[in-house]
Amino acid sequence: MSATTPREDAEVGGRPLPPGWAAPAHQPGADSLADTTFEERARENLARPFQRTAIANATDHTVFALQRRFAGTAHDALRDEARRIRAHAITNLPTYLEQWVDRAEARGTQVHFAADEAEARRIVAGLCAERGVGRVVKSKSMASEEVSLNSALEGAGIDVVETDLGEFVVQAMGDRPSHVIAPILHRTQGEVHELFSAMAGEDLPDDPEALTGFAREGLRHAFLTADAGISGGNFLIAETGEVAMVTNEGNGRLTTSLPRIHIALVGIEKMLPRRTDLAVLLPLLTGHGTGQQITTYVSVLGGPRGAGEPDGPEEMHVVLLDGGRSALLGGEFEEALHCIRCGACQNVCPVYRQVGGHAYGWVYGGPIGAVLTPLFRGQADGGELSHATTLCGACDDICPVRIPLHDLLLGLRRRRVAEDVAPLSERLAFRAWGLAWRHPATYRASTAVARAGLAVLARDGVVSRRVPGLARWTATRDLVLGRRR
Amino acid sequence: MAAVASTPRGHDPGLPDRAAAPDAPTELRAGESPLDRFQTEAEAVSTIVERVDAAGAASAVAAALEAAGAGAVAIAADLGDLLEPVREACRSAGLQVDDYADVAPERARAAALDATVTGCLAAVAATGSIVTTGATGRAAALIAPTHVCVVRADQVVDGLHALVDGDVLAAAGSMFALQSGPSRSADIEKTLILGVHGPGRVHVLLVV
Numbered sequence: 146m147s148a149t150t151p152r153e154d155a156e157v158g159g160r161p162l163p164p165g166w167a168a169p170a171h172q173p174g175a176d177s178l179a180d181t182t183f184e185e186r187a188r189e190n191l192a193r194p195f196q197r198t199a200i201a202n203a204t205d206h207t208v209f210a211l212q213r214r215f216a217g218t219a220h221d222a223l224r225d226e227a228r229r230i231r232a233h234a235i236t237n238l239p240t241y242l243e244q245w246v247d248r249a250e251a252r253g254t255q256v257h258f259a260a261d262e263a264e265a266r267r268i269v270a271g272l273c274a275e276r277g278v279g280r281v282v283k284s285k286s287m288a289s290e291e292v293s294l295n296s297a298l299e300g301a302g303i304d305v306v307e308t309d310l311g312e313f314v315v316q317a318m319g320d321r322p323s324h325v326i327a328p329i330l331h332r333t334q335g336e337v338h339e340l341f342s343a344m345a346g347e348d349l350p351d352d353p354e355a356l357t358g359f360a361r362e363g364l365r366h367a368f369l370t371a372d373a374g375i376s377g378g379n380f381l382i383a384e385t386g387e388v389a390m391v392t393n394e395g396n397g398r399l400t401t402s403l404p405r406i407h408i409a410l411v412g413i414e415k416m417l418p419r420r421t422d423l424a425v426l427l428p429l430l431t432g433h434g435t436g437q438q439i440t441t442y443v444s445v446l447g448g449p450r451g452a453g454e455p456d457g458p459e460e461m462h463v464v465l466l467d468g469g470r471s472a473l474l475g476g477e478f479e480e481a482l483h484c485i486r487c488g489a490c491q492n493v494c495p496v497y498r499q500v501g502g503h504a505y506g507w508v509y510g511g512p513i514g515a516v517l518t519p520l521f522r523g524q525a526d527g528g529e530l531s532h533a534t535t536l537c538g539a540c541d542d543i544c545p546v547r548i549p550l551h552d553l554l555l556g557l558r559r560r561r562v563a564e565d566v567a568p569l570s571e572r573l574a575f576r577a578w579g580l581a582w583r584h585p586a587t588y589r590a591s592t593a594v595a596r597a598g599l600a601v602l603a604r605d606g607v608v609s610r611r612v613p614g615l616a617r618w619t620a621t622r623d624l625v626l627g628r629r630r
Numbered sequence: 631m632a633a634v635a636s637t638p639r640g641h642d643p644g645l646p647d648r649a650a651a652p653d654a655p656t657e658l659r660a661g662e663s664p665l666d667r668f669q670t671e672a673e674a675v676s677t678i679v680e681r682v683d684a685a686g687a688a689s690a691v692a693a694a695l696e697a698a699g700a701g702a703v704a705i706a707a708d709l710g711d712l713l714e715p716v717r718e719a720c721r722s723a724g725l726q727v728d729d730y731a732d733v734a735p736e737r738a739r740a741a742a743l744d745a746t747v748t749g750c751l752a753a754v755a756a757t758g759s760i761v762t763t764g765a766t767g768r769a770a771a772l773i774a775p776t777h778v779c780v781v782r783a784d785q786v787v788d789g790l791h792a793l794v795d796g797d798v799l800a801a802a803g804s805m806f807a808l809q810s811g812p813s814r815s816a817d818i819e820k821t822l823i824l825g826v827h828g829p830g831r832v833h834v835l836l837v838v
Contacts, residue, residue, distance in 0.1 A: 203820050219653035226652060233645050252804070310826060311817035327817065334819045353821040361826060368827075369737045387805075395772045395813040395828030402768035403737055418645055420799070424791035428654040438655050438671070439757040439790070442772070442828070443808040451804035454764040455707070455731035456740075 183533050186504040196331045196501055203330050204492035208543070210436020211489065227425050228547040231483040234383075234416045238474060238482075241383040241416045242465070248386025249463060252448035257464045259292075259410075265466050266297035269375065269408055272462055273303055276406060278372040282364075284390075284397040285309040286377025287325055287486060288410045288466050290508045291521070294375070306367040308396035310360055314340065323502035323510065326434050326488040331501050364396070374400035374458070378411035379430060379485070384419045387447040388463060391431060391440040398442050407449070407458040412466050414482040420445075426485060429545035434487040469521035477556055481516050483546045490540035490550060496533055505530060512540035512550040519557055524564055531557035574614070599626055651791035656757050658788040664755035665836065668786055671758030675811030676824060678833040687837050688715035691747055691778055692723040694833045698776040700744035704730040708749040708766045712780055716747060730767050740769065745776035751806065752798045753781045753834075756789035759810040760834065764803035771809050772828030783838045 190196060215223075234241055246256050257272075259265035265288075273281065281303055283289065295305045295316070307316040311328035314337055315321060322328030329337070338351045341359050349359055376397055380389040388409050390397050401407045417426060423445075431437045450457030473479050491497045491511030502510030507518045507527060515534055518527035531554050540550040562572070581591040602608050608624040618624070651657045658667060669679045682690040691712075695703055703725050709716055720727045730748075733740050748770050752761040760779050762771050771777050787793050799806055813828030824830045 199819070206820055214655050218655055223652050223654050226648075230645070308827070309817075310815045314817070327820075329817055334821070337818050353818045353823050356818060357815060357823045357826055364827065365741060369741055393813070394815045394826040396826075398772055398807065399769060399827055421648055421791065421795040423794045424648075424654065424656065424789070425652050427790060428656040432655060439759060439808065439810050441675070441810050441812070441814055443759075444768075444805060445802075445807065446805045447802070448804045450768075451764050454804060455767040455770070456734040457764055457768045457804060 181506065183504060183506065183529050186506055187500040187533075190500045190504045193331070193501075195333050197499060199333070200330055200498050200501055203324075203327060204498060207326075207434075207436050208489075208492050211433055211543075214432045214436050214438060223425060223429065224545055224547055227429050227545060228483070230417065230422050230425060231485070231546045232480075234418055235414060235474070235479060235482045237418075238413065238416060238471075241418060242413060245381050245383045245386055245416065246465075248384070249448070250386070252386050253461070254386065254448045255460065255462045257462060259464050259466050259468070262292040262468055265292040265410060265464055265468070266294060268464050269294060269410065270297050270301045270303075272406070272408060273298065273373060274301060276372070276460075278303060278406065280304040280306065280367065280371045281373045281375055282306050282308050282367050282371040282396075282400050282404060283312070284374070284376045284392060284400040285312050285328070286375070286410055287508060288377050288412050288468075289375065290322065291412075291468055292410070292466065294410065306364065306371070308364050308367065308394075308400060309392070310357060310394060310396075313360055313364065317344065321503065321508075324488055324491060325486050325509065331503070368399050368403050371404045373406040373408060374402075374404040375408045375410065376400050378409045378415055378463075380423065380426065381411060381413075381416045382418075382420050382423070382445070383416055385447060387420070387445050389423060389427075389443065389445045391427070391443050393435070393437075393441045395442050398444050401444060401446060401458065402456055405458055406460045406462070407446075408462045408464065409446070410464045410466060412468065412470060414470050414484075430485050430487050433489040433543070433545040473520060478516070478520055478553055480548050481513070481520055481553055483548050484513055484517075485546060486513075487545055489543045489545065493539040493543050495535055495537060495539070500533075505533070512554065513548075516550060516553045516557065524561060528557070528561045528564075531555075531561060596626070599624065648791075648795075651789055651795075654790070656754075656790040658756050662755075664786050664788055665783060665838065668753060668755040668758055669836070671756065672811065672834060673758070675758055676832070677758060677811045678831070679836060680833070681836045681838050684837055687712055687780060687835060688719040690835050691716045691780065692719040692725070694778045694835065695720065695725060695745050695747070695776070696723055698745055698778075698831055698833065700725065700776055702726045702728075702743050703745045703747060704728045704733045704740070704743050704770075704774070706730040706746065706748040706766050706770045708751070708762070709747070709780060710749060712749070716780075720747075730770050734767055734769070740773050743774040745778060746770050746774045747778045747780070749780050750785060751801060752793060753786045754788075754790060754793055754808065755786050757808070757810055759808040761793065761798075762807050762809070763801070764805045765801075768805060768807070771807070772813060775825065775829055776831040776833065777809075777829040778833045778835065780835050780837060783836065 257268045298305045307313045314329045324330040341356050342349045378388040379391050431440050449461040490513050494511045497511040505514040509517050515530035518530050534554050538551045581587045606626045612619045672679050748766050750760045751763050812824040812830050812832050813826045815826040816822050
């Protein structure tokens, strides 16, 4: 039924792919973040038309839907319970992982363990090579973004097709997702229209329904010719060895149903002890993620096609990704592993809402991105992100599993200071400030000096020009001097 | 599978047992009728819900398929007692009828179907969801533009907790799946589009 698809057959809906479609120009994770700074990336993104309006509209829509969804329910109690479950699962992760592997293998799932990004790529590419896979359909997976799976597979001569509508656009544009739930939040309908028209070789109607129809047609062809389906996973259930997955479009279900091989790449921290825990975590994931009561499709997969079943893959593989996660167990930042990737903290973050996901430089944006990036990639490659926040605490307030993101960000700032990343002048200045404000007399003296100094620079009580030592602040903001009482 | 089904609950002393359902949007509220809530929630996500009696179920399936303009249809084996009556009713209506199990091995043929007809393992009142399993066919609910699903009133469970915590899933096989309305996406500027990869039309016949 599904002979290996030769590479030259790369096409969508019987149409040849435009140049660059199968090999995205930009692969997240493949590049070092050290090439650019957050400030540079933020500046670039702030200048993009549409993006800031689009993010505000989309995120407000989701946050209001979330509030309506949980109105009249014991939302806080549900979040408390979710936090207990996640904390318990992570504290006992080694035990539950062992249990999950035992149960999954007993059901015929083949389990692989990837210590890091490179090993994950090797395992998946190896599975595809051994089984003569020519074409892969993918449903949205942040873990696969983490390990830059697409470029690895394409490098091995495999045709990779993203099937989530947003991810399909991202792949075709050589772009990368800017939000964990809504990958093309930053793109206009006009841009999608232009892209799809170019792929179709004709001017398609500029309306979302026609554009979606075009993608559906092409992606159906991919589904029907793919040898393997690669998905992520939202939860691992230790009690049953299952992988739970949510989608709205149905691409996740088709990815895991039609091709003869299913490979799920899942972070080890996605563990839930029991099936019953889904009753707590699922409504929080979907409610906080999109404001939905439940996503259109929820699949709970417990192995390959069973005896007497009419369809389903002959093989199911799960690649468990560590990728920096186990190093956090038992440490100061363990709670970062409680995250269920709903994206709610991005939606309410005043920094994310201005600069968008790309400014964070890696796979995850917003508060959780500012926490996970330095933890998974190292301080040098994202440590500055702990300053890409206002510490307003909106992320703490909205997190469905009550991760103290604000405290984690402060902790990362402290770690950055301890690792001597701040310049000597900054450290000395803060030390002097700390000493001066320890006693009333020196405090008063210091404010008097500051006031006198600033008064020289001020006009009508407002400092508008660059002040030595405070230039980063006053370059973009006025400093209003208080009046002496 | 037996090993999984016999796993004792609450095996880890560190994790509190949850006997009662959590207070979540995915649970029934006190005093609510499960069938009414199911219909309300299913309709809220654009499912067509029609209540029929057992005697009229098979002809209602054929009528639902005709209303969708379907020509080629496949029927899943999980319809149970209704399998033969539904097959007959569809044939009488002039539809091209196949068993899903015969069509499924040929992906291209399955994708050319106009509609599928399935039963279900259960339905969840509080979320308006239909629960299918590997026995139904993993792709049976979403390979065609129209999905017609027959739900018996006694298959409706109150909420998500009753589904995942109860014995219902003992018969799940290699997987179980919830579907709540037509396939949807809002990726392009948050405009809601139905029928992205799965069906654009989902018609539930609730047999009461």
